[in-house]
Amino acid sequence: MKFTQQGRGIVQAIALVLSLALPLLLAVSAADARVGGGLSSGSRGMRTFSPPPSTSTAPGTASPFNRTMTQPGSPGLGAPLGGGxxxxxxxxxxxxxxxxxxxxxxxxxxxxxxxxxxxxxxxxxxxxxxxxxxxxxxxxxxxxxxxxxxxxxxxxAGAAAGPAAPASFRTGSGFGLGSGSAPLEILPADYQAFERLLGEIQAAWSDEDIARLHTLGTPELVSYFSGDIQANKARNVVNKVSDVKLLQGDLAEAWREGDTDYASVAMRYSLVDKTFDRLTGRLVDGSEAPTEATEVWTFVRPRGGNWELSAIQQT
Incomplete structure (x- = not known):
């Protein structure tokens, strides 16, 4: 009887800890007001349901997609990598x-x-x-x-590694070499495009410039951004992101599907994330203090075209 009471006390203690932790978790989620809303959204082609490999920037596993238009039953999608x-x-x-x-x-x-x-x-x-x-x-x-x-x-990953990136990509303020080899060669100019898109997408998000976002991301991903902006408008708030700086990044994987190239890149960056009342301009959430985020961004481009963002995954 005494042992049963001890077991019951342990269960009650666990329940108490969970009840105290849940509001904190909800508060943390609500504070992720930056582009993407702290969710995993978009598609990674045939690898949508396969997590990108971990890297030194994002050593953990990227979370599955909360929002995606790709269906698990689609041909070639979601099948086990090793067959039946x-x-x-x-x-x-x-x-x-x-x-x-x-x-x-x-x-x-x-x-x-x-x-x-x-x-x-x-x-x-x-x-x-x-x-x-x-x-x-x-x-x-x-x-x-x-x-x-x-x-x-x-x-x-049987293809030979491409030429080494410039020294600036190996420092703490740029991209590392990531996996070192991939079927698709990622050049220094590609890394520069990824870093540029990181800043331009955050700026277009802050300006609520949907037209601009359509030139930087896939229609699917922009539809999620548009919905998030509309939700902010319904709450009479606007999210402003500034001082976006890439701190560290490396390539998780790169591959080709037909005439389309994909590259999943782990990025750790800092930003000033603030949310204001749309009518009064009063600060609702955030501060001038920079915060950090680590995410896996997947970029896509047609053969000979420009890179655009197709997915954001939380780590």
Missing amino acids: GGFFGGSGRGLLGGLAAGFLGAGLLGMLFGGGMFGGLGGMSSIFGLILQIGLIVIVVRLAMSWWQRRHQTAY
Whole structure:
């Protein structure tokens, strides 16, 4: 009875922590008023549902898209990179799927019938045994996914590395070399275009210049920006971004689909982000103090055309 009460106290403590953390998380989300609204929006062609590789600028995993017009069932989109079989299996089966299902099934049966990894030690021990088994499965899955991702990157990054970028691109105020090799060669002029678009898109957003945004981004992405601007107008506020400076950036991946080039670039930049009351000019949110953001921007261009922004992903 005493052990049950202790377990109940732990659950209550966790619930209290979550209840206190939720308002803070909501406040942080509301403060992301810059272009994109702190969401992951847009499309990355056939790689929309495959996260871009991590880089030194963005060592974590980019979040999945909150807003995209690409459908998971579209031909060539969202399919497993290794085909229908292999280590994972096309439908959640395969070697890893079978192991996971077996361990999880054993844990559930053990909990239901009093057996399992800690059979004979009581109901609470069975629960802990199930939690331990699930933890082991998570570790195995992560190790397997890391191995599979490295193997896949080797498969599609077989082209030779292009010429090294100028020294200015290796400093803390420019782009690094990123993955070092890609099927599509990214030149110093391309990096300069990415940095220029970072500033021009933020400026057009601050001016609420939809026409200008249409020359800098894809129609899909601009439709999201337009909706965000309309939402600001409905709230009688306007977001102004200034002093945008690229601090660090590197290439996550670059590839070609038919006559279209894609490049996903991790960028860490600083900016002054302020939101004003549209009628009175009163500062509603933000300050003169610069803040930093780290995002993965995907750029697209037709063969022989100019780069434009097609996606923003949070890290």
